[in-house]
Amino acid sequence: MRSRISLSIVAIAFIAACGNGGGTASTSPSSTSLSGYISVFAAASLMASFDALGTSFHKANPGVGVNLDYAGTPTLVTQIEQGAPADVFASADTTNMDKLTADGFTTGASRVFAHNQLEIVVAPGNPKGITGLADLARRGLIYISEGPTVPAGKYSLQALATAGVKVTPKSLETSVTAVISKIELGEADAGIVYTTDVIAAGSKVQGVPIPAADNVIATYPIVAVKGTKSSAAASAFIDYVLSGAGQSTLATFGFLPAS
Amino acid sequence: MSLEASIRLALGPLDLDMELTIDEGEVVALLGPNGAGKTTLLRAMAGLVPFNSGHVRLDGKVLEDTATGQYVPTERRPIGFVFQDYLLFPHLSVLDNVAFGLRSRGTSRGAAAQKAVEWLGRVGLEDYARAKPAELSGGQRQRVALARALAPDPRLLLLDEPLAALDVSTRAEVRRDLKRHLASFQGIRLVVTHDPLEAVALADRLIVMENGRLVQTGTPAEVTEHPRSQYVADLVGVNLIRGEADHGTVRIPGGTAVAAAGAESGEVFAMIHPRAIAIYRRRPEGSPRNVWSGRASNIELLGNRVRVRIDGEVPLVAEVTPAALKELDLVEGGEVWVSFKATDVGVYPA
Amino acid sequence: MRRERVPIVVVVPAAIGAAFFILPLVGLVVRSPWRDAVTALTAPETIEALKLSLVASLSATGIGLILGVPLAWVYARVEFPGRDLLRALTTLPMVLPPVVGGIALLLAFGRRGLFGSWLDTTFGITLPFTTAGVVMAETFVAMPFLILTVEAGLRSMDRRYEEAARALGASRWRVFTRVTLPLIGPSLFAGAVLCWARALGEFGATITFAGNFPGVTQTMPLAVYLLLETNQEASFILSLVLLLISLLFLVVLRHRWLGSA
Numbered sequence: 001m002r003s004r005i006s007l008s009i010v011a012i013a014f015i016a017a018c019g020n021g022g023g024t025a026s027t028s029p030s031s032t033s034l035s036g037y038i039s040v041f042a043a044a045s046l047m048a049s050f051d052a053l054g055t056s057f058h059k060a061n062p063g064v065g066v067n068l069d070y071a072g073t074p075t076l077v078t079q080i081e082q083g084a085p086a087d088v089f090a091s092a093d094t095t096n097m098d099k100l101t102a103d104g105f106t107t108g109a110s111r112v113f114a115h116n117q118l119e120i121v122v123a124p125g126n127p128k129g130i131t132g133l134a135d136l137a138r139r140g141l142i143y144i145s146e147g148p149t150v151p152a153g154k155y156s157l158q159a160l161a162t163a164g165v166k167v168t169p170k171s172l173e174t175s176v177t178a179v180i181s182k183i184e185l186g187e188a189d190a191g192i193v194y195t196t197d198v199i200a201a202g203s204k205v206q207g208v209p210i211p212a213a214d215n216v217i218a219t220y221p222i223v224a225v226k227g228t229k230s231s232a233a234a235s236a237f238i239d240y241v242l243s244g245a246g247q248s249t250l251a252t253f254g255f256l257p258a259s
Numbered sequence: 260m261s262l263e264a265s266i267r268l269a270l271g272p273l274d275l276d277m278e279l280t281i282d283e284g285e286v287v288a289l290l291g292p293n294g295a296g297k298t299t300l301l302r303a304m305a306g307l308v309p310f311n312s313g314h315v316r317l318d319g320k321v322l323e324d325t326a327t328g329q330y331v332p333t334e335r336r337p338i339g340f341v342f343q344d345y346l347l348f349p350h351l352s353v354l355d356n357v358a359f360g361l362r363s364r365g366t367s368r369g370a371a372a373q374k375a376v377e378w379l380g381r382v383g384l385e386d387y388a389r390a391k392p393a394e395l396s397g398g399q400r401q402r403v404a405l406a407r408a409l410a411p412d413p414r415l416l417l418l419d420e421p422l423a424a425l426d427v428s429t430r431a432e433v434r435r436d437l438k439r440h441l442a443s444f445q446g447i448r449l450v451v452t453h454d455p456l457e458a459v460a461l462a463d464r465l466i467v468m469e470n471g472r473l474v475q476t477g478t479p480a481e482v483t484e485h486p487r488s489q490y491v492a493d494l495v496g497v498n499l500i501r502g503e504a505d506h507g508t509v510r511i512p513g514g515t516a517v518a519a520a521g522a523e524s525g526e527v528f529a530m531i532h533p534r535a536i537a538i539y540r541r542r543p544e545g546s547p548r549n550v551w552s553g554r555a556s557n558i559e560l561l562g563n564r565v566r567v568r569i570d571g572e573v574p575l576v577a578e579v580t581p582a583a584l585k586e587l588d589l590v591e592g593g594e595v596w597v598s599f600k601a602t603d604v605g606v607y608p609a
Numbered sequence: 610m611r612r613e614r615v616p617i618v619v620v621v622p623a624a625i626g627a628a629f630f631i632l633p634l635v636g637l638v639v640r641s642p643w644r645d646a647v648t649a650l651t652a653p654e655t656i657e658a659l660k661l662s663l664v665a666s667l668s669a670t671g672i673g674l675i676l677g678v679p680l681a682w683v684y685a686r687v688e689f690p691g692r693d694l695l696r697a698l699t700t701l702p703m704v705l706p707p708v709v710g711g712i713a714l715l716l717a718f719g720r721r722g723l724f725g726s727w728l729d730t731t732f733g734i735t736l737p738f739t740t741a742g743v744v745m746a747e748t749f750v751a752m753p754f755l756i757l758t759v760e761a762g763l764r765s766m767d768r769r770y771e772e773a774a775r776a777l778g779a780s781r782w783r784v785f786t787r788v789t790l791p792l793i794g795p796s797l798f799a800g801a802v803l804c805w806a807r808a809l810g811e812f813g814a815t816i817t818f819a820g821n822f823p824g825v826t827q828t829m830p831l832a833v834y835l836l837l838e839t840n841q842e843a844s845f846i847l848s849l850v851l852l853l854i855s856l857l858f859l860v861v862l863r864h865r866w867l868g869s870a
Binding site: 302305307332333334335336338339340342344346348349350351359360363364407408411 | 767769770772773774775776777778779780781783787788791792794
């Protein structure tokens, strides 16, 4: 599952801003001389929130066009290592970030910009009456998970282990969105995904909270990719994600604050 | 014991309407030009082509009748069919090809193989039992096809152009073999051919067919001595004129009168042999009553004779010796006079 | 014997065409860490995935033959209204993105699907997340190749051989099994091989309809795809294994079946 959003409205907004004499641009201190395009590779679970962040960042910096590319975190790492033109990389876990850093594809230290926690995802109305992790091991109930290489899948295993629940998933899906769509289609009864994914899916699915004691808090680091041709714009974008405005945007999508 | 068929069908440009009866003991050849409907008629009798109306009866039993809706499918008709190109199954050995019909009709594997070997012996191919059809010569394939058709003991044997796929060099020999095998088969035999030589050599009786219709039937002698269509006349190599007889003349459409000694009255055919026609560069004098002028449109050397086609009031073919042609100093397009005697015109009712 | 010269306008594009296929394979071979090959190959997950891939793709080919040959026969021999439309519908998976095919299968045979819900309530059978589901997904995507190839074979064969068999007293079944099938042997073989090869490489419809679980629904292509993200080198090795098996089958079977042809 991946999608690419090219903000073509960017160009129109840019022309409009120039006609206004750059009125909006002057409101942001870091934006005065920024221009060009940046390509942001972000984890699939960030899709909705980064679409919003991209739009508001561009509003604040009309000279910078933002290209957003979403995929599973490991896929993005592979693509960057094979030379995909990324300027910023936003990961859904620290493991993949550490791998990219160790392989020498990053500039400077990554910065944590958000946290996320897990929830059980079920069909609307919770037809199977699932109340907690222990219910997932119930006979006849179809539980599916993300594969262990997907961060959400790795955290699901941790949460189940902490709660002492032994359950074998029917399938190891390649992404959170694949898990949600199979629950939506009714092929599976339950899965474990991020709170943010449940919110993003709207009324198509429903979340069942996992107690803090069993829950795993995911850490989202962000970094500028080595060799970026727009390093100023890239670090401005990272700063924006960590700014008050950026953090409150992330909060509306269910993310927990960076600190 | 006989085959009796009456078949009417339309298939593409072909409009077929044929009735025929074949008795046991005679070998019948269905002779006609390409496109006359011979193969279609054969396939209709085998149940491979549906017809619009008519019936096929074999030994009094109905195989198909459109009036009553009766239909015996091909695989249950007691027929043997030798197809044009033979259609030996290329993936089966010669033995399995010959045994195929027996196996299909329920004979056990061992008995079928034994009988197939016998048949291969009868056609002189016992050494080729394991061979694939592709390894055989044309004549050998023809014999396998015959053995395959005869092995299940059919009542009716249909052969579609059995020699057409062969080289001229082997044809005569294979034809002799075929005649022998046809003679030893105790059933009803029908051979389709477009080759008059083949028809005359193999058959006791000819059925001549043109444009889906029967034009003539009779023994080879009857047919060649009294052709009843331009097709047969061309095959036999004679001039044939149809017209109205009137005591010593035959009046042909267009008004020309041909003097013919035997002409009495009614619709008749007048046959003139090409050798009876004399050619001159100037108008001849003397007794012949039939004298016309014309133009030599085609000159063809055939062995020790020359055939000259002459266009004129009555189109004719004359036959002369090469020496005579030289003497005439005749080339294609040259003006000529032709003449023949009234006594050289054979007349018989149309 | 003098050999005819092949025109340069043919040789150049032909060579580029061949290189286009061979270069990626060379890349795989060169970049594969051969030292780790044994470890990667003997990993239980690899063996499980390989076994599953072979079982599922051969089953899909078997089902393709059982259902696809009669369908091809109907297309080639029976005239009926809507035949062209039906043929188009049954060969659609050839152009459909496999993921869409997988979703369509879920909507029909899933637990909540049109037919699948009846299977579930009546027999308690659910197909997604099972090996049977893998076989279905592979059959769905691969069978059209067999149908089209066999239909073409049936259309181009000389039907007079069938008439000759009938005239010899063979029932329709006997004509079909003893004459028609052997005569279209090469097409049948080509169709089965195409079907098998497509099934072996199937990814999208399988992961969508059957999911991904080692030993049950994780076929080689799925394993390769997932390894690509964690262990690229191992995934290269597995890809090569898949490649060699296919090559072996294609070359050896071609010789055995088609002989000198």
